[in-house]
Amino acid sequence: MFSTLQFLQPWEPSLAIQLLCAFAVGLYITGLVKGRRSGHREGFWKPFAFLLGVTLMYFVTQTQYDYLSQHMFFIHRIQHLVLHHLGPFLIALSAPAAVLGRGAPDSARRSRSFLRPLWVPARSAYRILQQPVIATVLFVGLIFFWLTPSIHFDAMLSAQRYALMNWSMAVDGLLFWWLILNRAPDGLTPQLSYGRRILILAVIMPPQSVLGAYIALSKQDLFDVYAVCGRAWPVSPLVDQQIGGLVTWIPSSMMSVVAALILLGFMFREHRTRRSTPSPAGPPGNPLSSTTSV
Amino acid sequence: MTSKCRRILISIGLCLLLAACGDGIDWQTKGIAGLMPPLRFTLTEDSGSPVQAKDFHGHITLMYFGYTHCPDICPTTLAKLKAAIARLPESAAQDVRVLFVTVDPKRDGLERLRTYTAAFGPQFVGLRGSDVELTQLTKRYRITYGRGKPDASGNYEVSHSSAVFVFDRSGEARLMVRDSDGVDALAADLERLENKT
Numbered sequence: 001m002f003s004t005l006q007f008l009q010p011w012e013p014s015l016a017i018q019l020l021c022a023f024a025v026g027l028y029i030t031g032l033v034k035g036r037r038s039g040h041r042e043g044f045w046k047p048f049a050f051l052l053g054v055t056l057m058y059f060v061t062q063t064q065y066d067y068l069s070q071h072m073f074f075i076h077r078i079q080h081l082v083l084h085h086l087g088p089f090l091i092a093l094s095a096p097a098a099v100l101g102r103g104a105p106d107s108a109r110r111s112r113s114f115l116r117p118l119w120v121p122a123r124s125a126y127r128i129l130q131q132p133v134i135a136t137v138l139f140v141g142l143i144f145f146w147l148t149p150s151i152h153f154d155a156m157l158s159a160q161r162y163a164l165m166n167w168s169m170a171v172d173g174l175l176f177w178w179l180i181l182n183r184a185p186d187g188l189t190p191q192l193s194y195g196r197r198i199l200i201l202a203v204i205m206p207p208q209s210v211l212g213a214y215i216a217l218s219k220q221d222l223f224d225v226y227a228v229c230g231r232a233w234p235v236s237p238l239v240d241q242q243i244g245g246l247v248t249w250i251p252s253s254m255m256s257v258v259a260a261l262i263l264l265g266f267m268f269r270e271h272r273t274r275r276s277t278p279s280p281a282g283p284p285g286n287p288l289s290s291t292t293s294v
Numbered sequence: 295m296t297s298k299c300r301r302i303l304i305s306i307g308l309c310l311l312l313a314a315c316g317d318g319i320d321w322q323t324k325g326i327a328g329l330m331p332p333l334r335f336t337l338t339e340d341s342g343s344p345v346q347a348k349d350f351h352g353h354i355t356l357m358y359f360g361y362t363h364c365p366d367i368c369p370t371t372l373a374k375l376k377a378a379i380a381r382l383p384e385s386a387a388q389d390v391r392v393l394f395v396t397v398d399p400k401r402d403g404l405e406r407l408r409t410y411t412a413a414f415g416p417q418f419v420g421l422r423g424s425d426v427e428l429t430q431l432t433k434r435y436r437i438t439y440g441r442g443k444p445d446a447s448g449n450y451e452v453s454h455s456s457a458v459f460v461f462d463r464s465g466e467a468r469l470m471v472r473d474s475d476g477v478d479a480l481a482a483d484l485e486r487l488e489n490k491t
């Protein structure tokens with residue numbers, strides 16, 4: 001029905017998303033080019049993960065895919081899987097801070113003092129959101145919140161609430177995976193020990209599985225907004241709901257396992273480098289934990 | 295730190311509560327004040343003249359999307375609307391308009407549409423538009439429709455939204471009537487809306 005080009009056109013264009021994605025990719029590529037000149041090589045996988053993460057998040061919000069998400073429950077669940085799990089996960093995994101920093105023009109760095117009044121409240125808000133317990137509760141809580149049937153109904157009716165829902169998922173996803181996968185101390189993000197990170201990943205799994213299983217196995221149509229507003233193509237409400245429940249249940253929980261394996265990989269690698277270099281080093285990436293975590 | 299967090303969480307909770315309120319009326323159907331935009335469209339009336347949303351200002355307006363070949367749900371819904379309107383006081387009943395927007399303009403010519411809607415009562419108006427006009431309107435109310443594959447005799451089914459949208463006299467979106475909402479609930483809410491505005 002759609003040609004590819006038509007499919008790539010935004011269903012509901014959002015200037016904010018388009019500018020933000022263009023800005024992120026522009027800054028990153030500039031950073032890569034500048035870095036290459038000064039001898040910083042990023043290899044293939046990190047830029048690949050970063051660009052794939054941004055592209056996926058753009059794709060599910062700024063193409064006709066968004067139309068399908070508004071009119072099919074399981075496609076909406078995949079959209080949130082990308083916005084809250086996969087996209088932010090890839091972006092955080094690529095550890096893009098250094099490249100993005102190199103990409104910023106010098107003038108921007110010099111004019112930083114203008115932003116100082118904003119900086120203090122932003123930093124305290126960030127610290128609060130990245131407090132491990134709050135971050136964990138927020139990550140799982142948002143999934144439950146937007147899947148509460150009455151709240152979900154209204155979010156699907158109102159363009160503003162729909163946008164709020166998707167933004168909140170994307171921002172929370174970025175915060176959470178940044179906290180979990182961050183390795184370079186930036187003086188802001190709490191540097192949790194690998195054990196605590198894996199504990200958080202384990203804690204978020206059961207509630208997501210229970211919620212996904214409850215939706216997948218439910219015998220009644222929990223999210224009737226899709227019937228009320230019309231589905232993108234004729235599928236029985238329960239089949240749509242079962243697939244959507246499975247998406248909430250299995251891949252979301254799998255992300256925890258994948259992330260934990262990656263963290264174990266980081267741990268072993270750091271352990272090996274520490275053993276081969278005799279210089280005294282603190283616990284793995286953990287110099288700030290006593291000051292920043294509560 | 296913890297009391298600060300608590301304060302922040304409480305204020306977030308309060309904001310959400312406030313946002314959930316809408317027009318604060320305990321409707322029996324679904325209240326959608328503040329969730330959906332005011333009525334706006336440009337279509338063709340079943341009489342053949344072009345028509346805009348503002349032509350219906352001053353009336354309580356109900357809008358429903360369907361098609362005349364629809365086997366069950368459209369006639370049932372329109373009959374429900376008719377029954378609810380019949381329960382209103384005479385003057386109020388005459389004041390209501392029901393817009394039946396066809397999502398199958400290919401088969402629903404103006405005349406067919408006129409005959410179909412007239413069978414339900416004088417308040418019922420058939421509306422027809424081009425694909426672009428129709429998409430603009432359905433997108434505005436975040437609903438969709440789709441046409442199935444034609445069978446051997448060229449008949450096809452059309453999937454469409456089952457919701458009826460209710461707008462007050464100034465064209466503001468107020469209620470959404472779902473399949474599960476009965477005639478009693480709708481009649482009560484229409485009367486309330488009639489008295490309120």
